[in-house]
Amino acid sequence: MAPPSMNETITVDPSELTDFVINKGNGVNGLSQMGLKSLPKQYIQPLEERMSMNITTMPEESIPIIDMSNWEDPKVAESICNAAEKWGFFQILNHGVPIQVLDHVKDATHKFFELPAEEKSKFLKENSPSNNVRFGTSFSPDSEKALEWKDYLSLFYVCEDEASTLWPTVCKDEVLEYMKRTEILVKRLLEILMKRLNVKDIDKTKEALLMGSKRINLNYYPVCPDPELTVGVGRHSDVSTLTILLQDYIGGLYVRAGTNEDSWVHVPPLKGSLVINIGDALQIMSNGRYKSIEHRVVANASKTRISVPIFVNPRPSDVIGPLPEVLGIGGEKAMYKQVVYSDYVKHFFRKAHDGKSTIDFAKI
């Protein structure tokens, strides 16, 4: 695709754009590097999906920020469970994952996306040595009416050997280290969250159900010529049990506040923090007690942003539904049916981002 001249309004032939961005592995990064002065029309979101439209942002509100240095203190556990029930999102400080490990994985993310398109395209779905390693752009381009301004590398963790062999060399060590160093934190968080659900002991079977598989995504949001017209990531909730999200210092992640009004709160970058959010799998297992809240990411006119979520999930073959311990509390009625987790995830991946609609798949 030829670089456009200054101030040119971009109407790129749809098949040419798809070929350049999606099939050839240039991603939105390739578009951004061309120095476009306006947004190709394939990225223009409908008015109701744009952050600037009819939306109240609430600068005075904030998701809870929880210091985990005394994680055994019942007050810390209480703050975590309250945040999971009310917001579905919170930030943690002094979580035990060294800042250096976080810095290394952020640097490694930049290194991967700065590789030439020919290198990255080795990990496109059609070329990748494994279904567990995928470089892509937007979310679900085949199903989307408007594309999202984001490239990603998605790594499904099977075992250390497979990761060492198949994951991209420029980032695999740093990503593996980040995954390893978050393991204890994930167990602590789940232990705390389960206690409030009347699950006193997480045995091996429960552990597998809650955290039997992990997927890590490296997200890359390049500079965008007209950020108000598009999105970095559209409104969605994660399908995980829990997500551990590392973001850089740029900002741009918004979380829905309240269910009725269109109001959103920003998640401010805090040095050394990790953002934790509840995913649909835990909303289902807790029978709606913990909330998997909608979130979205805006695009940015002047800075490239990265984020690195670890999605902690059930195993694909697990059947998930409200936990017996939860229903046992007061003869509570199940709000969700039993579903095979991989069916749930496939349903999520096969449609465009559509807010909280995925969970309807499991509703009774």
Ligand SMILES: COc1cc(/C=C/C(=O)SCCNC(=O)CCNC(=O)[C@H](O)C(C)(C)COP(=O)(O)OP(=O)(O)OC[C@H]2O[C@@H](n3cnc4c(N)ncnc43)[C@H](O)[C@@H]2OP(=O)(O)O)ccc1O
């Ligand atoms: C990318 O932008 C995103 C991503 C997100 C993600 C939020 C999460 O919460 S991710 C956590 C999801 N949980 C798991 O991955 C654990 C369970 N895993 C599974 O059940 C399976 O691994 C599987 C994901 C269902 C894939 O199984 P497989 O047998 O390999 O099936 P396929 O036929 O290859 O894929 C099915 C369908 O999904 C699409 N897809 C697969 N992997 C990805 C991926 N990493 N990213 C995007 N899409 C993926 C794939 O295209 C297939 O559809 P087709 O129509 O092509 O058949 C949140 C927000 C974002 O913006």
Ligand SMILES: O=C(O)CCC(=O)C(=O)O
């Ligand atoms: O980039 C972010 O801050 C969040 C990305 C996100 O929501 C996701 O990958 O599921």
Ligand SMILES: [Fe+2]
């Ligand atoms: Fe998300």
